[in-house]
Amino acid sequence: MRSAILGGLAASVLLASAVPATAAGSGKPLTPAQLRAALLTPEDFGDDYTPNTKRNRETLKADQAHTKKCAKAVGALKPLLRSKAAVFIDKEGDPAGIRQFALSGTSSAVSSWKKAGMVMVRDCAGVKANTRTAKVGITRLSVGRVGSWAYGIRYSKVIPEMNPEPIYATDLVLIGAGNTVTLLVSDGFFATFDPGLSRRAAELAVPKLRDAQRTAS
Template sequence: MRSAILGGLAASFLLAATAPAVAAAPAKPLTSAQLSEALITPGDLGEAYTENPKHIREALDSEAAHTKKCRGAIKALKPILASKAAAFIDEEGKPSGVKQFLISGTPARLARWEAVGKVMVRDCAGVKANSGSSKAGTTKLSIGKFGSWTYGIRHRKTIPALNSKPSFAADVVLIGTGNSVMLLVSDGFFGTFDPGLSKRAAKVAMQKLKDAQATATE
């Protein structure tokens, strides 16, 4: 009798071990309204920030991208730059601030965006465009890992004879998490660029996006 019971238990464990795992249902893509609710606001960044009435949907212009390969990598960002879920924020009284763009979809549809981020870093980092009076270059940006993957670049242009601070600088950061992809562009002109803004904005933005994703699955 005892051997029969043990045999039955062994068979049960064997079936449990060999039974296929039940895959969790993928989270549904967020709606445009849900994405818009998850956008960062000026208040999320501090009292010094305000909404920017100029909605410039651009990451880097062709002059800053400089090379054909880098321009191609930046051009690949156009679909996310066209998103209706977008925020445009300025540091009050200064030509600097941050832009955020959000899209959502199935994992299969969003998978290519990680490749876009990798190509952006590969083809833009290391690009230089120096002239007699100015120095410009783009480097890989490391602000930490947010979400499943994070890729970023930083462009800087300085005119040494006028100022040691950049006459123009911009961070372009692409982040993927769950069923969504985020693009952050932090830039500044005439020495107003804040090198820590993209990381601060990413931290707040990712928490708001994850909260929206969690609410959508409840």
């Protein structure tokens, strides 16, 4: 009788430990097709957003990064920018929008991207290049508690005599979600930049990636 009870308990433990693994998905990296299906869409943001046909795959240019360390840190994001899983979204009528790039891989690969995010914040946040007519700089950006980890920076250039809002601004947000890493790039020209768009995009993007991992075979 005792052995039967112990056997039943052991079976229950094994079953309980198996359930979370199944619910979380296979753990295998997502295919490019699975990743593309899990990306943000214009519909996620509302009627004001449309596909951007220009498909810009740039982030901060070297003269915007200002320092060699920051330029190198931003340059390390290039493999993500070349991903086949990418989406480009515009705010209709404005020179502003959001882009998303994603890669899926092993835990060690995702961990290496986490280090890249830490370096990006370390070497870019705090950079300033003010001139007599413009306020230019990069600050650390938080999008809240999303994903396994998230690191972000915001570049802005303001010409006070023209407009108190940035003449140009861009956010770079790197997020880890399970076996996937995604980069969100939000920008805007001529006072069209939406400072809350990156947080909104992050809150929308992570659940979609998590769902893709749970349902992946």
